[in-house]
Amino acid sequence: MSLQSVALWLSETPLALELADSNWLFGTVEALHVAALTLVIGSIALVDLRLIGVGPARGTAQEVLERLVPFTLVGFGFALASGSVLLFANPIGYSENFWFAAKFSLLALAGINALVFHLFAQRKLAEPGSVIPRISGAISLSLWLGIVIAGRWIGYTL
Structure with a gap:
């Protein structure tokens, strides 16, 4: 089964049809996705900046x-759920979109990091004085910035 055939199948599901027909559903799910991403990015940025040594957070990096991290995990769960629903809005377009592929490639790298x-x-x-956590924080911050940029470009290139 090819990616195109999966995308075509997804585009004909009841959820995809409801997203296409509803005046409010897509916007509501997208707003939830942005709110969840704000929680994810905000908490990750605070941790990464603290790891790098420039963060405003009080306490040790471990604290x-x-x-x-619990806020990050909750936000990521909501972002994953809402993003999965958004995929049904235009699965064929997403499957052919460079920025969508870039976002998921960067997400995979962020997960590995x-x-x-x-x-x-x-x-x-x-x-x-250990530089390893600093390097990891800098890589993470860079990857998440790339994820946000790629995600924004998806909306402009579909």
């Missing part, structure tokens, strides 16, 4: 991480 951080770099937080 900031422990306080904010987060996994590497939690498995390896987080242990270095207690070591004074």
